[in-house]
Amino acid sequence: MTKRERGTYTPEFKEQMVKLFESGKPKKDIMAEYDLTPTAFNTWIKRSQTTGSFKEKDNRSPEENELIKLRKKNQQLKMENDILKQAALILGRK
Secondary structure, X not given: OOXXXXXXXXXXXXXXXXXXXXXXXOHHHHHHHHOOOHHHHHHHXXXXXXXXXXXXXHHOOHHHHHHXXXXXXXXXXXXXXXXXXXXXXXXXXX
């Protein structure tokens, strides 16, 4: 099995594909005609039905948003800690 190259699709294209599905055209026909992967197409349908947006950030749960925020804060604190360690080493030499 060969690896497929990842496609990039506009929000307008995604919306058209979802509308085709919602109008009654079978998923397998849409995926075959437009060479879409089942994973991508199912994700578009799910996102369209839940939030109406195809952007990943618009479809995150509050927990996912909090986790991203906490990871950023953790990274910032690690950097600040490293800076303080370096400053302590420099000041300790004087």
